[in-house]
Amino acid sequence: MATGNRYLGLIDKFRAVLPVSDSTRLISIGEGNTPLIKLENIPALTGKNVDIYVKYEGLNPTGSFKDRGMTMAVTKAVEEGSKAIICASTGNTSASAAAYAARAGIKAFVLIPEGKIALGKLAQAMMHGAEIIQIKGNFDHGMQLVKDVAEHAPVTIVNSINPYRIQGQKTAAYEIVEALGKVPDYHCLPVGNAGNITAHWLGYTEMGKISGDHPIMVGYQAAGAAPFLKGEMIDDPETVATAIRIGRPQSWDQAWAAQKESGGWFDLLSDEEILAAQKLLSEKEGIFCEPASAASVGGVLRDIKNGKIPEGSTIVCTLTGHGLKDPDTAISQCAVNPQAIDASLDAVKAAILDKL
Numbered sequence: 522m523a524t525g526n527r528y529l530g531l532i533d534k535f536r537a538v539l540p541v542s543d544s545t546r547l548i549s550i551g552e553g554n555t556p557l558i559k560l561e562n563i564p565a566l567t568g569k570n571v572d573i574y575v576k577y578e579g580l581n582p583t584g585s586f587k588d589r590g591m592t593m594a595v596t597k598a599v600e601e602g603s604k605a606i607i608c609a610s611t612g613n614t615s616a617s618a619a620a621y622a623a624r625a626g627i628k629a630f631v632l633i634p635e636g637k638i639a640l641g642k643l644a645q646a647m648m649h650g651a652e653i654i655q656i657k658g659n660f661d662h663g664m665q666l667v668k669d670v671a672e673h674a675p676v677t678i679v680n681s682i683n684p685y686r687i688q689g690q691k692t693a694a695y696e697i698v699e700a701l702g703k704v705p706d707y708h709c710l711p712v713g714n715a716g717n718i719t720a721h722w723l724g725y726t727e728m729g730k731i732s733g734d735h736p737i738m739v740g741y742q743a744a745g746a747a748p749f750l751k752g753e754m755i756d757d758p759e760t761v762a763t764a765i766r767i768g769r770p771q772s773w774d775q776a777w778a779a780q781k782e783s784g785g786w787f788d789l790l791s792d793e794e795i796l797a798a799q800k801l802l803s804e805k806e807g808i809f810c811e812p813a814s815a816a817s818v819g820g821v822l823r824d825i826k827n828g829k830i831p832e833g834s835t836i837v838c839t840l841t842g843h844g845l846k847d848p849d850t851a852i853s854q855c856a857v858n859p860q861a862i863d864a865s866l867d868a869v870k871a872a873i874l875d876k877l
C-alpha cells in the first residue's frame with residue numbers, strides 16, 4: 522500500500538494559487554479531490570455522440586461544493602482573528618459553515634428560511650452546533666439581514682460575497698483539467714447566487730492565461746427562480762430545488778461576465794424536468810444528487826438533443842450536492858412505497874419471482 526502522500530485538503534494541494542502562507546493554520550476536513558465520473562448509460566439516450574462527465578461534489582465532507590469555499594473563508598477568518606462567522610443560506614452553506622466553525626473552534630450563526638431547507642442540511646447545522654436563526658422570509662431577505670447585522674456585530678460573513686469563498690471554489694476547475702488532461706468544451710452548472718459559476722470561470726481563466734483555452738460556461742436555473750433568464754432580480758422565487766430558491770443572486774455581474782466572455786448561455790428548467798433528471802442519474806448511473814444539482818444534467822441533455830451543444834463535445838456537469846441532503850423530496854417522487862411482507866421464504870420468493 523502506498524504511504525506518505527496523505528491528502529490534506531484543497532488549500533494544501535493548491536496553495537500556490539491560493540492566498541495563504543506557510544504559517545497559516547489550515548481549517549480543513551479533507552475537502553476537494555472529488556471524482557470526475559464519466560456517464561456510461563445516459564449519453565446514449567440523447568442519440569448523439571458526446572462525452573458527459575459529472576464532478577460529484579456531493580462527496581465533499583458536508584456533502585456539497587460549499588466546503589471548497591468554506592475551508593478558505595474559515596481559514597482566513599481565523600487567521601484574521603475572527604471569533605464568529607455568519608451566513609444566510611438555503612441549507613448547504615449553513616451546513617458547511619457549521620462544520621468548519623466547529624473544526625476551527627469558533628461560533629457560526631446561520632440564517633435560514635423557515636420551513637424551506639432540506640432535512641439533511643438542517644440536521645447538519647444542528648449537529649455541528651451552529652446558532653440557527655430561522656427567519657420568516659426567504660434567502661434573499663436573510664442575505665440582506667446578514668449584511669446589515671455584520672455592520673453592528675463582530676462577525677465575518679462567509680457567504681460567497683466573501684472573496685475567499687470564490688478562491689477556494691475555483692479549485693474545482695483545476696481538478697477537472699487535471700483529471701481530464703484537457704479543458705472541457707462545456708462546463709454546465711446550476712445557478713443560484715452564481716458564486717459557483719463565478720468561481721469556476723476564475724479557475725479556468727487563471728489556468729488559460731497563456732493558452733487562452735477555456736470551456737463555454739452554461740448556467741441552468743429553476744423556472745420559478747430564474748432571474749438570469751428574466752434579466753432582472755425577482756422577488757418571490759419558488760422551486761422544489763430549495764438550494765437554488767434565490768431571486769437576488771449576489772454574484773450577478775460576475776456571472777454575466779462568465780457567460781459573455783466564455784460564449785455561454787443561461788437557461789431554465791421546470792421543477793418536473795429537474796426531478797426527472799435527478800431520477801435518471803439515480804436509476805441509470807447510480808449517482809444520487811440533490812434536485813438543484815440535477816438541473817445541470819437535465820439542461821445539458823436538452824441542449825445536446827436540440828443541437829445547441831454539438832456532437833463530439835466533452836461536457837462537464839457539476840453535481841453540487843448529495844442526494845441524501847433531501848430525503849423528503851427523493852421519497853416523495855418514488856411512486857411505490859416498499860410494502861412489508863411476512864418474514865418467510867415463501868413470501869420473499871413471491872416478491873422476487875414476478876419481478877425478474
Ligand code: AN7
Pocket residue numbers: 585609610611612613614615681711712713714715716717718764765811813814841842
Ligand atoms: C446544491 O447554501 O446558496 O450559484 O445558501 O446548495 O453558487 O449559489 C446554495 C446554493 C447549487 C447554487 N446547488 O450555487 C446556500 C446556497 C446546490 C446549492 C447551488 C447551491 P450558487
